[in-house]
Amino acid sequence: MERLHSPAELEAFRKAVLADRAPDQPCITLCAGSACHACGCNDVAEAVRVELAKQGLADRVHLRLTGCHGFCERGPILVIQPESVCYFQLTAADVPEIIEKTVKAGERVERLLYVDPDSGDPLAREDEIPFYKHQQRIVFGSNGSIDPKSIEDYVAIGGYSALAKALSEMTPEQVLDEVKRANLRGRGGGGFPAGIKWEGTRNAPDPVKYVVVNADEGDPGAYMDRSLLEGNPHAVLEGLILGAYAVGAHEGYVYVRQEYPLAVENVTLAIQKAEELGLLGDDILGSGFSFRVKVHRGAGAFVCGESTALMTALEGRVGEPRPKYIRSNVRGLWNRPTVLNNVETWANVPLIIQNGADWFTRIGTETSSGTKIFSIVGKITNTGLVEVPMGMPLRDIVYKIGGGIPGGKRLKAVQTGGPSGGCLPEHMLDLPVGFDELTQAGSMMGSGGMIVMDEDTCMVDVARYFIEFLTDESCGKCVPCREGLRQMLAVLTRICRGEGRDGDLEILEDLSVVAKEAALCGLGKSAPNPFLSTLRYFRDEYEAHIRENRCPALSCKDLIAFHIDPDRCRACGRCRRKCPAEAISGAKNVIHQIDQDLCTKCGTCLEVCPDRFGAVRKISGEPVPPPLPEDQRTVRARG
Amino acid sequence: MSEVRLQIDGQEVAAPEGATVLEAAQGAGIPIPTLCHHEKLEPFGSCRLCTVEVERGGRKQHVVSCVYPVAEGLTVRTRTPEIERIRRVILELYLAHAPEAPRLKALAEEYGADKDRFDKESSFCIHCGLCVRYCAEVKKKHAVGFINRGTKKEIAFVPDIAARECWKCKECFPLCPTSWLQAAYVLVEGILFPREEQQA
Ligand SMILES: Cc1cc2nc3c(=O)[nH]c(=O)nc-3n(C[C@H](O)[C@H](O)[C@H](O)COP(=O)(O)O)c2cc1C
Ligand code: SF4
Ligand code: SF4
Ligand code: SF4
Ligand code: FES
Numbered sequence: 001m002e003r004l005h006s007p008a009e010l011e012a013f014r015k016a017v018l019a020d021r022a023p024d025q026p027c028i029t030l031c032a033g034s035a036c037h038a039c040g041c042n043d044v045a046e047a048v049r050v051e052l053a054k055q056g057l058a059d060r061v062h063l064r065l066t067g068c069h070g071f072c073e074r075g076p077i078l079v080i081q082p083e084s085v086c087y088f089q090l091t092a093a094d095v096p097e098i099i100e101k102t103v104k105a106g107e108r109v110e111r112l113l114y115v116d117p118d119s120g121d122p123l124a125r126e127d128e129i130p131f132y133k134h135q136q137r138i139v140f141g142s143n144g145s146i147d148p149k150s151i152e153d154y155v156a157i158g159g160y161s162a163l164a165k166a167l168s169e170m171t172p173e174q175v176l177d178e179v180k181r182a183n184l185r186g187r188g189g190g191g192f193p194a195g196i197k198w199e200g201t202r203n204a205p206d207p208v209k210y211v212v213v214n215a216d217e218g219d220p221g222a223y224m225d226r227s228l229l230e231g232n233p234h235a236v237l238e239g240l241i242l243g244a245y246a247v248g249a250h251e252g253y254v255y256v257r258q259e260y261p262l263a264v265e266n267v268t269l270a271i272q273k274a275e276e277l278g279l280l281g282d283d284i285l286g287s288g289f290s291f292r293v294k295v296h297r298g299a300g301a302f303v304c305g306e307s308t309a310l311m312t313a314l315e316g317r318v319g320e321p322r323p324k325y326i327r328s329n330v331r332g333l334w335n336r337p338t339v340l341n342n343v344e345t346w347a348n349v350p351l352i353i354q355n356g357a358d359w360f361t362r363i364g365t366e367t368s369s370g371t372k373i374f375s376i377v378g379k380i381t382n383t384g385l386v387e388v389p390m391g392m393p394l395r396d397i398v399y400k401i402g403g404g405i406p407g408g409k410r411l412k413a414v415q416t417g418g419p420s421g422g423c424l425p426e427h428m429l430d431l432p433v434g435f436d437e438l439t440q441a442g443s444m445m446g447s448g449g450m451i452v453m454d455e456d457t458c459m460v461d462v463a464r465y466f467i468e469f470l471t472d473e474s475c476g477k478c479v480p481c482r483e484g485l486r487q488m489l490a491v492l493t494r495i496c497r498g499e500g501r502d503g504d505l506e507i508l509e510d511l512s513v514v515a516k517e518a519a520l521c522g523l524g525k526s527a528p529n530p531f532l533s534t535l536r537y538f539r540d541e542y543e544a545h546i547r548e549n550r551c552p553a554l555s556c557k558d559l560i561a562f563h564i565d566p567d568r569c570r571a572c573g574r575c576r577r578k579c580p581a582e583a584i585s586g587a588k589n590v591i592h593q594i595d596q597d598l599c600t601k602c603g604t605c606l607e608v609c610p611d612r613f614g615a616v617r618k619i620s621g622e623p624v625p626p627p628l629p630e631d632q633r634t635v636r637a638r639g
Numbered sequence: 640m641s642e643v644r645l646q647i648d649g650q651e652v653a654a655p656e657g658a659t660v661l662e663a664a665q666g667a668g669i670p671i672p673t674l675c676h677h678e679k680l681e682p683f684g685s686c687r688l689c690t691v692e693v694e695r696g697g698r699k700q701h702v703v704s705c706v707y708p709v710a711e712g713l714t715v716r717t718r719t720p721e722i723e724r725i726r727r728v729i730l731e732l733y734l735a736h737a738p739e740a741p742r743l744k745a746l747a748e749e750y751g752a753d754k755d756r757f758d759k760e761s762s763f764c765i766h767c768g769l770c771v772r773y774c775a776e777v778k779k780k781h782a783v784g785f786i787n788r789g790t791k792k793e794i795a796f797v798p799d800i801a802a803r804e805c806w807k808c809k810e811c812f813p814l815c816p817t818s819w820l821q822a823a824y825v826l827v828e829g830i831l832f833p834r835e836e837q838q839a
Contacts, residue, residue: 301788323684323706476766476785476792478685480725483732486790487757507756514728517701517721518687 001151003278005286007164010155013277017152026061026103027081029145033068033227034262036075040091041065044076047092051099061103064153067231069144070385071131074114079144085124087112117381117403131382134400136363139347140224140373140387143231148266151273154234160279162350163238166245167287170353175246176202179349181357183369188214188225188305188342188447189522191368191435194349197339200329202247204337209249211240212333212340214310215256215263218302219418220469222449224373224385225343229256229263232347233270237293239346241280242353244291247339252293255310268295302419302473306521307332307340309475320475321521342447344373364390368434372445378415378452381406388433395429398452409454412553413537417446419466419473420526422533423459442533444526458555459538460545464492466530474523480515481524487511488531497558500546505535550621557601560620564605566591566628568615571635575605575616591633596624645713660704660715661689671704671717672726672746674733674816675767680776682706683768688746690725692716701725723750731756737763737817763819764794770811770820780804783811783820794820796827 004010028048032041045065052058069077074088080102087098087109094112101107113122114129126132146153154160166175180195201209213236217225229236240252254271256264271293274280282290296314303309304319311333313319324331332338348370352360361369368390374397377383381403388397394414398404405411413423416433422443424431431437435445453462471485488511491504512528519525535542544550551559564575564584569591576584576592583599586592592615594605606616642653647664654663659682664671674686682705689704694714701721716722730752733743738754740763747754766785771794774783782800785792796805805824812821 323682323703325702325707471790474789476787476789478687479729479732479766480687482766482790482792483735484728487732487735490758510724510728513721514725518690518703518725518729520684520687520703 001273001276003276005278007168007285010160010164010279010285014155014158014161017156021062021156024082027064028061028103029064029066029079029081031067031069031075031077031144032065033072033075033143033231034223034260035068035072036077037262039075041076043092044078044090044095047095048078048099051095055099055104057099057103064145064147065149066146067143067148068227068385070135070137070140070227070387071382072384073382074384079126081145083124084126086114086126086129088114130403131384131386131401134392134396135387136371136389137387138351138363138371139235139344140228140232140385142235143227146232148231148233149269151234151270151277154232158354159234159350160238162353163241163279164285166242166353167285167289172202172246172248175242175353178357179246179352182352182360183357183367184345184348184352184360185368185435186342187344187348187372189445191445194339194341194345197327197329197341198243198247200327201249201337201339204330206337207248208336209247210333210336210338211244211247211249211252212310212314212338213240213252213254213343213346214305214307214340215254215260215267215343216298216305216310217257217260217343217447218305218473219447219449221377221451222375222418222447224375224448226260226263227385228343228347228373229254230260230266233263233267234274235347235350236267236343237270237274237280239349240293241284241291242349243339243341243346245289247337249339250291252291253314253333254293254295255298255314256295257304258297258299264295264297271295301475303475303521303523306523308521310340311338320477321523323520344448365432365434367436372433372448374433374448374450376402376450376452378450379405379409379411379454379457380452390434391432393430393432394424397433397450398429402452405452405454407454409456411452412455412457413453413459413462415443415451415453415462415530416449417444417529418449419469420444420523420529421446421449422529423453423462423537424533425537428537442529442536444529456553456555458496458551458553459534459541460492460551461496461553461556463530463534464489464496467492467527470523470527470530474527475521478518478520478524480511480519481521481527484511484515484519485524485527488528492531495542495545496551496556498545498549498556500542502546504546505542508535544621548621552620554618554620556620560601560618561596561624562594562599562601562603562605563617563619563624564592564594564609565615565617566593566633568613569635570613570615572610572613574608574610578604578608580604586633589635591628591635593627593633643709643711643713645709645711645715647715648717654709656709658709660691660693660702660707660709660713663709664704664715664717669717672749673705674742674765675769676705677769677773677814680769680772683772686729686765686767688726688729690722692719692722726750727752733765735760736765737761737819740765740817742816762793763817763822765817765819766792766794767816769814769816770794773811773814778804778808778810780808794823796824798827801827 076090078087123129184194185191309319309321364370371387373387415423467489471489474481476482515528581600583595609616652667671689673689675683684703684706691704727750734754735757782804783796786795
């Protein structure tokens with residue numbers, strides 16, 4: 001590749017790339033993100049190649065392997081341009097028909113289309129499918145249309161033009177000012193305004209400064225940073241270069257977790273290509289500005305995503321947080337001023353520089369500008385990555401985009417903000433998702449993980465689960481976190497077992513206050529959130545467990561029992577045959593009953609008992625009715 | 640070096656720039672309890688017992704005084720009800736591990752901490768890191784260190800270094816607030832490097 005020496009040369013390069021591509025030449029894009037990899041997109045890609053060759057279309061139809069499209073649950077996903085016809089859940093066997101019908105004849109393969117669950121109509125285009133229709137994918141959108149391994153693809157959609165604009169038309173102060181005016185808040189956790197962080201670094205007297213991408217993403221179940229870095233690494237890099245220019249850094253790092261091999265591969269390649277083109281390195285685009293980036297692989301420990309721990313790890317030491325009352329943007333990596341921002345935060349920067357702060361602040365709310373990418377999982381019909389303008393009510397995310405709760409169940413709560421976030425109850429679903437709104441409600445934005453829970457979820461157990469995760473992830477350095485969480489877990493476990501005592505809630509509250517106020521790093525400080533938010537909204541569930549030995553969600557195994565209603569049992573014998581514990585006795589015409597001592601509470605009996613009988617009941621907080629005397633166990637004929 | 644003036648518990652205190660709030664308080668004879676602090680060692684900030692309230696420009700915040708730098712016009716309170724609560728609970732957490740350690744018992748008395756509030760788990764080390772840091776920073780031997788992470792974290796002697804160095808040093812032993820260090824050493828000594836071998 002020829003090195004580019006000026007913005008004009010970049011523009012010429014872009015034109016050359018575009019000229020090479022006929023705009024209406026069909027292009028098949030296939031999602032090759034990690035999730036689709038896992039469900040066989042490689043085989044589909046191979047089938048497309050073979051089939052195109054077989055039908056003599058290889059040089060008339062382009063196949064492009066892209067990053068994640070977001071609708072991971074329905075992968076592998078294939079989209080045919082220019083019409084944007086989407087097919088979901090493909091196998092290699094579907095490919096010949098797709099090429100034959102859609103590519104050659106412009107017809108649709110009905111059975112592979114998305115079917116609207118309400119109307120039953122097949123929907124062909126992304127912008128018709130509810131999952132996509134209600135999103136606003138300004139950051140994540142290009143993921144599905146470009147090949148992350150091709151810098152030409154990124155340049156073709158206007159990539160690096162924000163950089164060219166900044167270097168040729170704007171001073172570093174103007175770039176900084178634009179980001180400040182845009183009120184871009186950190187997408188990785190606390191929502192701290194990026195511009196103010198940058199300004200602190202820029203103004204710090206030390207001439208050596210660093211910029212760092214936090215791509216550690218330790219939140220279980222969240223994978224937006226991975227998808228973005230995998231699918232559009234140049235957008236993150238371009239943001240980083242702009243940040244470096246604004247604060248006066250000449251060296252930067254991308255801290256990626258080891259477990260994200262494709263992200264490491266794609267960002268490493270992106271750096272190499274950008275260097276070859278002269279978009280990184282010395283004298284970028286002839287501006288005199290020089291900047292280099294290195295990739296650092298971190299061993300995935302949740303706490304290593306915390307800023308001081310991450311920097312310690314970057315310096316090559318054990319990634320433990322350190323106490324700091326001087327911010328990292330003034331004294332960070334190797335005690336130099338350092339801007340550390342999240343992947344998604346960086347990826348927003350080129351858009352802001354390109355389109356201006358006013359454009360950006362028009363999206364979202366007064367205090368939370370722009371969009372946010374969420375990873376929605378749990379008891380929800382459409383799981384995946386979604387990008388919405390901030391301020392969208394939770395309800396719209398769950399129902400319009402997420403398609404609601406499957407199985408006719410009721411929604412109980414939405415957990416936002418990752419393991420140390422909080423649970424918001426059903427009645428708060430109209431809350432607009434913004435940084436401050438979520439914090440006020442006792443939860444947080446965090447990195448954007450969102451777990452939907454239905455009526456079968458016990459909120460005490462949810463708190464116990466997250467505290468357990470955090471106990472495992474605590475680095476163990478400071479006592480409110482290491483010992484406090486250990487004890488919180490012990491108390492919550494006891495409560496879930498029906499061994500809760502008076503005073504337990506006070507102990508939990510004491511430990512929460514101490515962790516919040518006195519722990520060293522953000523992990524410990526926010527760790528009580530799962531408890532505090534569930535206590536705030538579901539106090540009755542705690543009280544039911546402690547006082548009545550009752551689990552209202554009928555979920556905590558130690559507090560429930562299965563019982564066969566003698567009036568409804570028809571002695572069909574299904575439960576007896578299926579019970580793995582052989583806990584059920586009965587015979588033909590003999591009412592069945594469960595031996596509570598043998599029962600393992602697996603729930604199989606409840607599942608297999610035919611709906612028309614509905615004889616098995618799950619009960620909690622009340623005694624199990626005594627077994628019937630033998631002489632009353634014969635099934636009576638019923639009217 | 641210039642001086643900064645601050646207020647600790649209503650008292651005007653002057654301290655050199657760059658000092659910590661803990662140092663400033665100690666200089667003024669205002670006691671703040673610590674378990675992981677030692678003048679000869681880099682501040683570590685792990686026990687959190689030295690937590691105090693600072694107020695700056697109307698904003699109140701809890702900070703650990705052993706690492707928090709003094710600043711002109713800072714207001715510090717070392718004994719508010721919240722701080723008492725924090726210290727009491729921290730001590731209760733420690734007492735689950737080492738209920739008989741004299742230093743902890745004395746502090747428990749002062750802060751009304753209940754040694755039986757939490758189920759006992761007698762792993763006596765309270766992870767103050769004094770031994771580890773003393774050996775590394777002062778003796779530069781690294782004979783003892785932390786292994787594992789989180790709730791599984793514990794101290795461990797590095798056998799070959801310990802066999803070579805510890806028997807003639809033992810300077811870290813009196814630093815240990817729970818005497819666990821000594822016990823751990825005796826254990827390791829018995830198993831890994833019987834005495835004759837050492838002196839040979
Ligand atoms: C325990 C813990 C884990 C964190 N993990 C991450 C992470 O995986 N990715 C991330 O970007 N930020 C993470 N953060 C937040 C970072 O400390 C930091 O605030 C953030 O990366 C700053 O970037 P932003 O301002 O762009 O959000 C974590 C914080 C804590 C306390
Ligand atoms: S709060 Fe937890 S994770 Fe953070 S330093 Fe303390 S022990 Fe380690
Ligand atoms: S819950 Fe499981 S173990 Fe218990 S009776 Fe039903 S099937 Fe058997
Ligand atoms: S052994 Fe003693 S000195 Fe060493 S860390 Fe444990 S409590 Fe502190
Ligand atoms: S003395 Fe300050 S945290 Fe231990």
